[in-house]
Amino acid sequence: MADVRLEGITKRFGSLTVIPDLHLTVPDGSFTVLVGPSGCGKSTLLRIISGLENPSSGRIAIGGKDVTKTEPSQRGISMVFQSYALYPHMTVAQNIDFGLRLAKTPTVEREARVAEAARILALDDYLDRKPAQLSGGQRQRVAIGRSIVRKPEVFLFDEPLSNLDAALRTQMRVELAQLHQSIDATMIYVTHDQVEAMTLADRIVVMNKGRIEQVGAPMDLYDRPETVFVAGFIGSPKMNFVKGAAIGHEEAETVGFRPEHVTVSDGGEGFEAHTKVVETLGADTIAYVEADRLGELTVRLPGHIRLKAGETLRLAPQDEYLHFFDQNGQRMEVSR
């Protein structure tokens, strides 16, 4: 078990700076998710932690030990790749114990560890199969099994679920959460999917253009996004943004409110809006509307509301759930 400290990490590829001066501490035993859009540097950061990539400057410590110049295999980490990176010519068992064989672990211990991993991941019946004979979910489990048997202090996951279909992804998400509870190791998980981040993490690091926008518990990010970027990235459907002046808050440049924090009012307050598209999801109905003075908005309404495209509604954002941002996109407090 170990914490991970990144101090002043920068990464340049030629003249391009991908990560400028980044500081981050991942607490011991946490499930930390690095989330951000494609190209934000999250995978590069994970590869720097793993040692597959060297930082241009800065220091990495795992469990208090400086590992900046240490080989990947000596860092006490293991990594699960997006492509699973299973060796096609080896059986499941050989894939799982490859690292142990390299480390010349005694056969008895090796077999015990493989059996243990197979039990945890329900792979007992597949140990003699080749990866090509497995389904996507099973391959993913083998990749995780290969990580577990090495008993690493830190698990690294690089978008491990993005090659799976939606149903399997949900199932594997639950399995990963259970795995974290049962082995209690530090886990760092990279994804571009904010739903994965919200559901899995006890701590989310939102990244944008190589910088950390905000670090916090999932609900903290949802309730108090520090920047416009975080506000727009966390939560689905995306937060609505309008000009402060348009909604009667001239002191703020931008005001944001989430689709679920809009109520349909019977009259009086609020804005006239014309529905353009209505998506019925069962529990919810998502309406894309064009509102007077505010432009295009997304609204989440109760599932059983009868609504058709072209209808006119009167909408009112809930005042206590407004988020205010200044010219620099930073959160600001406004007395209401």
Next chain:
Amino acid sequence: MASLDAARSSEPLSLRLRRGLGNGRVTAVLILLPPALILFTLFVILPLSESGYYAFFNWNGYGSPTDYVGVENFERIVGHSIFQTAVGNTLKIVLISLFIQMPLALVLALLIYRKTPTNAVFRLIFFVPYILAEVAAGLIWSFVFDGNYGVSASIAAAIGSEPYFLLADRDWAFVAVMTVIVWKYFGFHMMIYIAALQGVPEDLIEAARIEGASRTQIVRYVQVPQIKPALIVSAFFAIIGALQVFDIIIPLTNGGPSNQTHTIVTYLYTFGLTRLNIGFGSAVGVILFIAAVTVAVFYQRFFMKRGAVA
């Protein structure tokens, strides 16, 4: 699917033919097959069968073969000590190709398979010998080995020793020939391996690094198993190529000194064609053909299929 096929094959032929005509399959076969069949017959089957026929005659190539000698040509060949040397030499080339040329090509491929400008330059340099015409390569090396004016003469002069004529040495001439063969063809195999290595996903190598594999362990446990199909194909080319070595030897040694550096093909050329023993030469050709086909069939059967599955 299988049951459907089985059901179809149990139909009467006339019914299947009618269906074939209906969907244009039979027409396609009738139009497309004859040209290929005619060309293949004219340029491959007929010459081969003629050669098989001439092998049983004592014939100098003029007029029609009339002097039927049965299997005498084959008996003479098998008993001929120079043919035995030629077969031995051909086997040596096979072994040198498999155990020196291929490993050398693999090592170089591993060093330069990544796409960088420097590697591109080295790839070109290593590939140049293969582009060169065989006869030109043979001539160049005959100058290099020349004890009077060649590079070896300059080296001998520089270290103050007597000039040495490597290609005239009964014991060492074939070593020189094999060196040139390795030099000429390793680039070809290297290119096959480079293409294959570039197809190995980088993730696999990175995963192995994280698991603690050293550079050589990555090569042994990840890269080589991954490029096994390429290795199998390249070994096939090496063996078939070794059976056909000819135009490098002619300018280098012409089979000498005292017929010590013949391969099966130069033996055929020297004792069959240049001495106008066409019947005899045809018999050598038949032996070579049978050897090549045997190797190809066995290789396909035992390596290629398994390689494709693995």
